[in-house]
Amino acid sequence: MNKLALIVVFFVGGLLVYVAGDFPDWGDPTSPASTHVGRYYLENSIRDTHVPNVVTSVLADYRGFDTMFETGVVFIAGIAVLALLRRTVVQRREEGELASHHLEAPQSGVVVRTASRIMIPFMQLYALYVIGHGHHSPGGGFQGGVILGASLILHALAYDLRATNKLFSEKRVLVLGAVGVMLYSGIGLFCMLLGGNFLDFSVLHAVLPATDEVMARSHGMLGVEIGVGLTVMAIMYSLYLDLASHGHLDEGL
Amino acid sequence: MIWQIDSILLVLVVVTAIVALNLRDLMGAAILFGAYSFLMCLLWTVMGAVDVAFTEATVGAGISTILFIATIIHTKGESRQ
Amino acid sequence: MDLLLPKFNYILYVVLMMTGLWGMIAKPNLIKKIIGMAIFQTSLILFFISTSVKRGATIPILEHHSEPESHAHVVSVGDQLGDAVHSVATVAQHAVDPAHYMNPLPHVLMLTAIVVGVGTLGVALALAQLVYKQYGTLEEEDIISQIEADASQEDES
Numbered sequence: 001m002n003k004l005a006l007i008v009v010f011f012v013g014g015l016l017v018y019v020a021g022d023f024p025d026w027g028d029p030t031s032p033a034s035t036h037v038g039r040y041y042l043e044n045s046i047r048d049t050h051v052p053n054v055v056t057s058v059l060a061d062y063r064g065f066d067t068m069f070e071t072g073v074v075f076i077a078g079i080a081v082l083a084l085l086r087r088t089v090v091q092r093r094e095e096g097e098l099a100s101h102h103l104e105a106p107q108s109g110v111v112v113r114t115a116s117r118i119m120i121p122f123m124q125l126y127a128l129y130v131i132g133h134g135h136h137s138p139g140g141g142f143q144g145g146v147i148l149g150a151s152l153i154l155h156a157l158a159y160d161l162r163a164t165n166k167l168f169s170e171k172r173v174l175v176l177g178a179v180g181v182m183l184y185s186g187i188g189l190f191c192m193l194l195g196g197n198f199l200d201f202s203v204l205h206a207v208l209p210a211t212d213e214v215m216a217r218s219h220g221m222l223g224v225e226i227g228v229g230l231t232v233m234a235i236m237y238s239l240y241l242d243l244a245s246h247g248h249l250d251e252g253l
Numbered sequence: 254m255i256w257q258i259d260s261i262l263l264v265l266v267v268v269t270a271i272v273a274l275n276l277r278d279l280m281g282a283a284i285l286f287g288a289y290s291f292l293m294c295l296l297w298t299v300m301g302a303v304d305v306a307f308t309e310a311t312v313g314a315g316i317s318t319i320l321f322i323a324t325i326i327h328t329k330g331e332s333r334q
Numbered sequence: 335m336d337l338l339l340p341k342f343n344y345i346l347y348v349v350l351m352m353t354g355l356w357g358m359i360a361k362p363n364l365i366k367k368i369i370g371m372a373i374f375q376t377s378l379i380l381f382f383i384s385t386s387v388k389r390g391a392t393i394p395i396l397e398h399h400s401e402p403e404s405h406a407h408v409v410s411v412g413d414q415l416g417d418a419v420h421s422v423a424t425v426a427q428h429a430v431d432p433a434h435y436m437n438p439l440p441h442v443l444m445l446t447a448i449v450v451g452v453g454t455l456g457v458a459l460a461l462a463q464l465v466y467k468q469y470g471t472l473e474e475e476d477i478i479s480q481i482e483a484d485a486s487q488e489d490e491s
Contacts (some may be wrong), residue, residue, distance in 0.1 A: 005360035013352040020344040029388040038386070038437035043430050045396065052396040054438040055304040055445070063442060068444040077453025086459040126378050130307075137395070140301040142449045146311040193316060232449060236316050239456040244323040246463060262344045270350055270373045274357040279365050286369050293376055301436040302383045303394045308448045309376075316452055317372065324459040325365060328466045333364035333473055 033150070049217040051135045059140065060221035064199040067224070069182050071231050075181050078235035085247035108158055115234075123151040131229045135218060141225035145232030152237045161241060161249050162220035170241060170249060173234045180231030187223050199224075255299065262296045279325045279334050289317035343384060350377035362474040364462045371458065374453050379444045386437040393436040396430055 039056050047234040051057040059067050087095075090202030095117035124147075156164040196203035201220025202213040211219060241249055269292060273285035290313030297306040354377055357370020462472060469477050 005356060008359060009352045009356045012355060013348050016348045017345055020341050020348065023341065023344055026341065026343045026384065027387045027389040029391065031385065033385040033387055033439040033440065034462050038439040039338065041438055042394065042432040046398055046430070051362075052398040053304075054394040054435070055441050056384070056395060058438050058442045067446060067467050070450055073438065073450050074453045077450070077457055079457050080458045084457070084464060108342075114329075116411070136305045138393075140304065142306075142309045142445060143311055146308070146316060146449070150315050151310065153316075156465070157319075195385075232440040235453065239316075239452075240323065242318060243320050243456065243459055246327055260342065262367055263343065266463070267346055267350055270353045273369060274353065274361065274366060274373070277371065279363070281367060282366065286372065289373070290376070293380065294382070296382055300387050300442045300454060301391065302386060302391050302444075303395075305379075305441050305445050306443050312448050312452045313376070317455055320456055320459055321369075322451075324463055327463060328365075328375065330470055332361075332366055 027191065030129075032167060033185070039103050048214065049221070051216050051218055053135055053137065055138075056221065056225075060224045061199075061217055064188070065226065066229065068188065068199070071181055071184055071228050074235050075177055075231055078174075078177060078238045080240050081239055085242040086249075087247045088130050094150065111159050116154050120151045121154055122153070124148060127151065127229075131225055132222070133227055135221065141228030142232055144225075145229035146236055148233040149240075150235030152233070154242045156240065156244070162246055165249060168237075170238070173237055173241075177231050177234030177238065180227045180229070180234065183227030183230065184224050187220060187227070259296065260266055260298050262299065263316075266292045266296060279332050280322065282332075283318060283321035283325055286321060287314050290314040290317065344381075345485050347377055347381045347384070349381065353377075355433065364465065364472040364474070370454065372451070372455060373488045378450045379447055379451075381411075382440045386440040388433060388436055391434055391436050394441065396435065 015046045024033075041054055041062060044056045045051055049057045049061055051061075125168060127144045127147035129144075130139035131141055134140035134144070152164065152168060155167070164177075187201075191200050191203050194203040194206055200233050201217040203216070204211050204220050205211045205216035207220055208216055261303040266289060269285055269289040273282050273289055276282040276285060290309055294306045294314060297303075311330060354370045354372075354374030357373060361367055361370060398455050443468060466472055466478065468478050471477060471480075
């Protein structure tokens with residue numbers, strides 16, 4: 001088994017090293033990847049959308065379809081984990097799993113709890129900044145959403161899952177995840193209602209006050225990023241909930 | 254882009270990957286995987302892909318490591334090889 | 335040596351990918367297999383990101399100046415001939431030279447790939463937890479021998 005694995009691995013690796021001779025030199029500015037559509041995005045991002053961070057403008061505007069379905073994939077992954085692991089109290093009682101040993105959940109120390117209670121609002125504020133300022137600096141819906149999810153996970157780590165569930169129930173989290181996907185595709189549909197193409201944000205200037213077509217694209221991107229952020233936050237937290245408690249949502253780690 | 258830093262980080266990334274795969278203690282492997290993700294994040298910063306590095310710092314070094322630890326705590330923490 | 339210097343990075347990416355593949359095939363523990371999968375995935379992402387690198391370029395966040403100011407500057411500067419010359423100069427100044435910025439396209443594609451990657455990682459770990467619940471172990475050989483024992487028991491009965 002091990003020998004066979006090594007043969008396969010070295011065969012694939014040797015093939016790739018052999019092919020690497022045909023690649024353009026590392027860091028070559030005239031390589032084929034850098035000369036076609038990437039050029040267009042760099043030259044026209046400011047003129048088309050007023051967004052200096054080209055990654056954001058390509059992510060949310062030029063290639064909005066891609067990002068929309070990636071958000072859908074993240075949501076589906078969350079649903080899949082839920083379907084695999086989640087066991088409600090009723091189900092567990094029927095399967096005879098729910099023993100009567102209702103132990104007091106081990107709480108972490110007072111230092112950890114206090115420190116995390118102080119840190120969490122700042123983390124969430126920073127996450128909102130990352131989402132909102134993604135047009136001008138690194139960041140955007142994906143990163144901000146993950147930081148928001150991490151702040152919820154920190155709360156669940158410092159207390160336990162029951163305490164976090166009281167603040168922010170599983171149902172509400174999943175609804176938020178669905179709302180994120182709906183927000184993204186809803187903005188796309190709204191563009192169609194206004195007479196443009198799906199996800200063509202430039203027609204939004206008819207409804208947004210004090211914007212021209214270029215700024216409308218920038219604002220449309222912000223709306224889309226908020227949708228992405230909501231979905232990613234909800235799914236990251238939901239993944240942790242199910243994996244940490246084996247789908248029971250009681251104690252956590 | 255500074256190629257010296259790039260090369261050093263690349264070698265470190267490869268070493269961390271190999272060690273993470275060969276560690277018997279699964280918890281240690283998960284922590285090393287977090288270190289691997291963080292080194293990868295540094296590598297991408299050096300390459301100028303700041304958005305990707307940001308994503309990897311939050312997702313790879315943050316969430317993935319927590320998910321691994323969550324699974325390992327609920328299972329046996331030792332690997333035979 | 336001719337091949338090695340410009341392609342050094344590519345060769346290390348291939349080594350990383352081989353590490354991940356080896357982990358996925360040869361390691362008997364399911365968690366190790368999942369770690370191998372993640373390493374494989376990041377090595378591919380690393381390769382894609384490296385296609386965006388341009389020597390002497392900076393991060394793909396453009397320098398931007400407010401447009402109206404520059405126009406006012408051009409108009410206020412001089413006669414018609416000078417005006418034309420200056421507007422050409424301004425356009426040249428404000429047009430973005432793509433050679434100065436990294437290619438943003440691979441960044442976008444890989445950014446979403448990383449986030450989707452954590453989704454697949456979550457599903458893989460959930461499956462591993464279910465396997466552990468069913469068989470009480472994460473070692474491949476033990477799981478296979480238990481499956482075989484179950485199958486032979488069914489044959490007898």
